[in-house]
Amino acid sequence: MQNKINEIKQYVLGKIKQIKDLKDWQTLRVEMFGKSGKFTELFKLMRDVPAEEKGKVGQILNNAKQEIENLIVENERKMGEEELNKQINSAEKIDITLPAEKCTGSLHPRTIIQREIEEVFTSMGFVVEDGNEVETEYNNFTAVNVPENHPARDMQDTFWLDNGQVLKTHTSASQNRILKKYAPPIRAIFPGRCFRNEDVDASHENTFFQLEGVIVDKDVSVGNLIYFMKEMLSKIFNKPVEVRLRPGFFPFTEPSFEMDVKCPFCDGKGCPTCKNGGWIELCPCGMIHPQVLKNGGIDPEVYSGCAFGLGLDRMTMLSTNLNDIRELNSGNLKLLKQFKIK
Numbered sequence: 001m002q003n004k005i006n007e008i009k010q011y012v013l014g015k016i017k018q019i020k021d022l023k024d025w026q027t028l029r030v031e032m033f034g035k036s037g038k039f040t041e042l043f044k045l046m047r048d049v050p051a052e053e054k055g056k057v058g059q060i061l062n063n064a065k066q067e068i069e070n071l072i073v074e075n076e077r078k079m080g081e082e083e084l085n086k087q088i089n090s091a092e093k094i095d096i097t098l099p100a101e102k103c104t105g106s107l108h109p110r111t112i113i114q115r116e117i118e119e120v121f122t123s124m125g126f127v128v129e130d131g132n133e134v135e136t137e138y139n140n141f142t143a144v145n146v147p148e149n150h151p152a153r154d155m156q157d158t159f160w161l162d163n164g165q166v167l168k169t170h171t172s173a174s175q176n177r178i179l180k181k182y183a184p185p186i187r188a189i190f191p192g193r194c195f196r197n198e199d200v201d202a203s204h205e206n207t208f209f210q211l212e213g214v215i216v217d218k219d220v221s222v223g224n225l226i227y228f229m230k231e232m233l234s235k236i237f238n239k240p241v242e243v244r245l246r247p248g249f250f251p252f253t254e255p256s257f258e259m260d261v262k263c264p265f266c267d268g269k270g271c272p273t274c275k276n277g278g279w280i281e282l283c284p285c286g287m288i289h290p291q292v293l294k295n296g297g298i299d300p301e302v303y304s305g306c307a308f309g310l311g312l313d314r315m316t317m318l319s320t321n322l323n324d325i326r327e328l329n330s331g332n333l334k335l336l337k338q339f340k341i342k
């Protein structure tokens with residue numbers, strides 16, 4: 001037995017000298033310890049060893065097996081590591097964080113504006129949430145206090161599905177889910193595609209985008225609303241802006257406002273963009289109605305909140321100087337390609 005073991009050891013040492021890569025180590029391991037490997041065969045011979053010698057011979061065999069196995073496994077591991085490092089450091093290396101070498105497309109201008117706004121709000125501690133495009137009647141209307149007989153619930157204004165659900169008519173449809181998802185303090189924005197059964201013209205589409213925001217905490221006031229909107233608009237227009245509030249009406253806010261921004265293009269002097277009025281109507285907003293907070297599981301005696309619903313297409317038109325909303329959905333590449341990925 002000892003002779004056979006020595007033979008195998010010599011064989012292994014000879015083989016090791018010829019080893020070039022990881023595969024050779026793997027082959028040698030199988031050649032030794034595989035199903036019909038040299039060592040496996042040796043162990044089979046144990047059955048012919050006399051009983052009184054079995055212990056001693058078995059020990060010799062096991063020691064030899066251990067020695068050779070360690071040698072192979074350890075070298076196999078080392079070479080595996082070396083090969084991996086070589087791959088990582090070689091030209092084969094793929095850094096998935098690098099930008100693609102050649103960008104053939106460009107982002108849609110509305111996506112660029114949306115991302116810019118998201119960046120500003122996230123820097124102020126807001127989370128960005130996704131909303132559904134198909135919504136329940138409850139979320140779209142009931143949860144946000146839109147009464148049974150409100151015209152928005154009518155077939156003429158809303159795309160109803162056969163199953164009684166609706167194509168979301170406003171991003172406020174996500175309010176209830178978000179109020180329920182987070183406990184106050186809440187700062188969330190949720191951009192999304194909305195649908196209304198409207199006649200299309202230069203400023204109205206049947207499919208358009210809004211970006212809604214909610215802030216819920218103790219002692220939230222209209223001041224918070226004004227602060228966050230001014231911050232966002234100043235960053236988007238790259239200069240300090242002035243805003244003003246006019247009274248408005250929405251069933252889900254009380255009081256409700258229309259927020260205007262002093263025309264950032266003419267500083268309020270009057271120009272074609274603000275139709276010479278000096279101010280641009282930008283964003284409906286208000287303090288969240290106590291019933292809407294209640295529907296979202298929030299105690300209006302303890303918490304208050306404000307919300308705004310920015311027209312994202314309108315913001316895009318403003319910052320790109322487009323004057324027809326239909327251009328945004330037109331797929332007109334000549335126009336859209338002018339907006340480069342930032």
Ligand code: FA5
Pocket residue numbers: 169170171172196198203204205206207208209210212250253282283284285286307308309310311312313314325
């Ligand atoms: C709403 O949809 C409210 N849910 C906004 C809101 C949220 C108010 C939170 C208070 C608190 P409104 O219907 O005015 O409000 O739409 C908001 C904005 O969406 C408009 O100012 C406009 O910019 C845009 N918008 C509305 N309808 C269209 C349309 N058909 N095409 C393009 N943009 C539209």
